[in-house]
Amino acid sequence: MTDATDLQAERRRAARALLASPLMTSGNDDFRLVRKHAGELAAWFTQETGWRLVVDTETARLYKTPARLDDATRPARAPRTKVPFTRRRYVVLCLALATLERADAQITLGRLADGVLTAAGDPALAAAGIEFRMDRREERSDLVAAVRLLLEWGVLHRVAGDEEAYLSEASNDVLYDVRRRVLATLLAATRGPSTVEAVNPDHRLAALTAEVAPDTDELRLRALRHRLTRRLLDDPVVYYAELPEDERAYLVSQRHAITRRITEITGLVAELRTEGIAMADPDDELTDVRMPEQGTDGHATLLVAAHLATVHGPCTEPQLVDLVRQLAVQHRSYWRKTAAEPAAAAELLAQALDRLTALDLITRNGESVTAKPALARYALAAPTIRKARSRS
Structure with a gap:
């Protein structure tokens, strides 16, 4: 046993x-x-x-094939700063990978930069407004962020040198081993990109991840199970109201069987609610966004969530900025000193809303912010004051 x-x-x-x-x-x-x-x-x-x-x-x-292709809440992040990748950095990452495909067993950061610059001369990139020169620290930092992500993934192995020196002066080089076997595993697609004729990025992404359409009832049910299990493993919450009718009906009827199998293999615990299902992790490890989290940013997010959970209807971002300013005064003894600065409230709110959006706890429409059903767990109930019992 x-x-x-x-x-x-x-x-x-x-x-x-x-x-x-x-x-x-x-x-x-x-x-x-x-x-x-x-x-x-x-x-x-x-x-x-x-x-x-x-x-x-x-x-x-x-x-992994994502259950949803429209989720923009999980960007690649710079390994050290955790800052989300910009459009430019994604382009640099792709151009760096293309350069590494043709590289030798070892490559320097300077040669990698030259390869990116050469590839960036494609007229299509210029037409899209993307240009690279690598003569400014900001542009070199885009390449360094991409390289450090590849180091984290194991595609590159640093042999000598340091990226910080390259940031200060491009003549300071770094030497890497290229791990070709790891590089070859990166692309997770159902077909080769060169076979996709679509030009529109959304259409290309859909074609890259498209799966064979099921043609029997058994295969259709299996495809439903796959899509729903993927969402339960990847998404913070799966709301019944947001599912297509066939997926909603299947999940309602099979939720206990599906969540039991997930629990057996992962240890995640199912929270079954009227509005949907969340697979919670008792060990708080299988998430890239924690709630609540320590520190000023985490506390501010929790207090904004508690406010939104008790408000009926949407709030505007200016209203929430005012709320954060009040909270900064109220909690000035605990929050970092810069939180009381005039521009800090907007930045704190932006980080809080990004986190709540990633956790699928709110929806944003322009400057309007509305709580989603799962946010109710963060509502603060009014305290109950009990009278002390008299001793006989």
Whole structure:
């Protein structure tokens, strides 16, 4: 019994590690467990999500297909600053990957920059208003952010040098090993990009992730299970009202079976509510946005959430900026000193709203902000004062 329990705990840890890092290299602490349980994990992900798991001696890659292509709340982030990637940085990242595809086993940051500059000369990029020269620190920082993300993914391995020196002066170079096996696993698509004829980015993305349409009732039900399990694993909340009619009907009838299977493999706990389902993590690990979170930003987010949860109807962003200004005065003993500065309230609010949007707790329409049903859990109830019992 103990051995079986230990094996289940190992599989659960390995599954959680893959969900947190779908691209894993041998340097990851949990890589050994993923390799050990690769067969069982691959079978589960194939059966329940339709995701493919490939494991070899150097990498483990869970090829995740997103349930939604319109979710902009999970950007790539600079590893050190956690600042979301801009449009320019995404372009630099793609051009860097294209350069690495043609590179030797080793490459310097200077040669990588030259390759990006050459590729950036494409007339299509110029027509889109994207230009690179690498002669300014800001432009070099875009390349460094992309490189550090590739280092984090394991595509590159730093041999000598440091990116900070390159930021100060482009002549300061850095040497990397190119891990081609990791590079080859990056693209998670159902077809090669060169086979897609669509020009519109949204249409191209849809074509890259399109799956074969099911043509039998059994296959249609399996496709429904895959889409819903993907959303329950990836999304903070799945609202019934936002699902197509067929998905809503299937989830209502199969929610206990689906969530039980997810719990068995991941340890996530289902919160079944009238408005939908959330898979909560008791260990608070399988999330990139925590709520609540320590510090001024986290406290401000929690207080804004509590306010929105008790307001009937939408609030405007200017109203919420005024609220944050009041909160900064009220909590000046606990918040960082700069929170009381005139421009700080707008910045604090922007970060709070971005976090609440990512957690699917609010909707934003222009400057209007409206609470979604799951935000009700953060509403503060009025205190109940009980009378002390008299002692006889």
